[in-house]
Amino acid sequence: MRADRATRLASLERWRDLFRIRLRGRWRPAAIAMFVFAGALFVTTSINSKGLDLRESSITDLDHVVRSERDHAKDLQDRVASLNREVGSLSRQVSNTRVEQLQAEVDELRDPAGFSAVNGPGLTVTLTDAPKKEIDAANADPNDELTPDDLVVHQQDIQAVVNALWAGGAEAMTIQGQRVISTTGVKCVGNTVVLHGVPYSPPYRISAIGDVDALQTSLDDSDYVNAYLQFVDVYSLGYQTEASSRLEFPAYEGVATLKFAKAGDAPQQVRD
Incomplete structure (x- = not known):
């Protein structure tokens, strides 16, 4: 009897060991496949995120995204400025009468x-x-003709101030500290304004060098600026002017290539 039991026990142990070997052989490739799939998933997520956090909390953090994009654009602009200075330095080293003549014309037009x-x-x-309380109130009442879109600064508001300052004899101008040139465009993207590829959030500062009285008079005479001031009085949009005895503007150091241009006589837009 004991021999039979020993034989049965030995047989069961062999079957158990065989089952473990087979089970281990099946799970090993499955585990490897799972690790490979997880690695591929991490790589795909990293590529799609392009350096941004894909979690919902970060997606809604628009200020963080704006700051990140602005810093990236600033780095690219600094690189462009460095390359432009290098090109200018090399051009001045060329000993050629025609090149020197063209360089003199360029220098004359720089200012x-x-x-x-x-x-x-x-x-x-x-x-x-x-x-914010005014914007929240406009959101809360769907029957009100006033919308939150009426309570924020738009590109046409900035452009109206810019046009009025140019009309007042401005000799040079900056928006958010960036030099304004003939190819400068102001664009709205969401609730930010993009200038030279860099997004900015309010407040928006437009500065102009010139005769202070003439600049102020031109602002006062602008129909669009006066329409904007009506919203300032009723809904507390911000509008402030400040005269300075000395403003310092940097040189424009970005790309100045004109890609698209079309002449036209579009009527001046006025805020409703």
């Missing part, structure tokens, strides 16, 4: 084109969105 630093008396206009 009026905005490629030289300038300073002088001027005026700064600051535009800001309405207070």
Whole structure:
């Protein structure tokens, strides 16, 4: 009896060991496949995120995204400026009469084109969105004709101030500290304004060098600026002017290539 039991026990142990070997052989490739799949998933996520966090909390953090994109654009602009200076330095080293003549013409146009630093008396206009409570109130009442879109600064508001300052004899101008030149465009992207590829959030500061009185008079005479001021009075949009005895503007150091241009006589837009 004991021999039979020993034989049965030995047989069961052999079957158990055989089952473990087979089970181990099946799980090993499965485990490897799972690790490979997980690695591929991590790589795909990293590529799609392009350096941004894909979690919902980060997606909604628009300020973080704006700051990140602005820093990236600033790095690219600094690189462009460095390359432009290098090209200019190499061009001046070329001993050729025609090249020297062209370089002299370029140097003569640098100031009026905005490629030289300038300073002088001027005026700064600051535009800001309405207070959050006003925007929340507009969101809360769907029957109200006033919308949150009416309570924020738009590109046409900035452009109207810019146009009025140019009309007032501005000699040079900056928006958010960036030099404005003939190819400068102001664009709205969401609730930010993009200038030279860099996104900015309010407040928006537009500064101009020139005769302060003439600049202020031109702002006062602008139909669009006066329409904007009605929203300032009723809904507390921000509008402030500040005269300065000396403003200092940097030279424009970005790309100045004109890609698209079309002449036209579009009527001036006025905020409803």
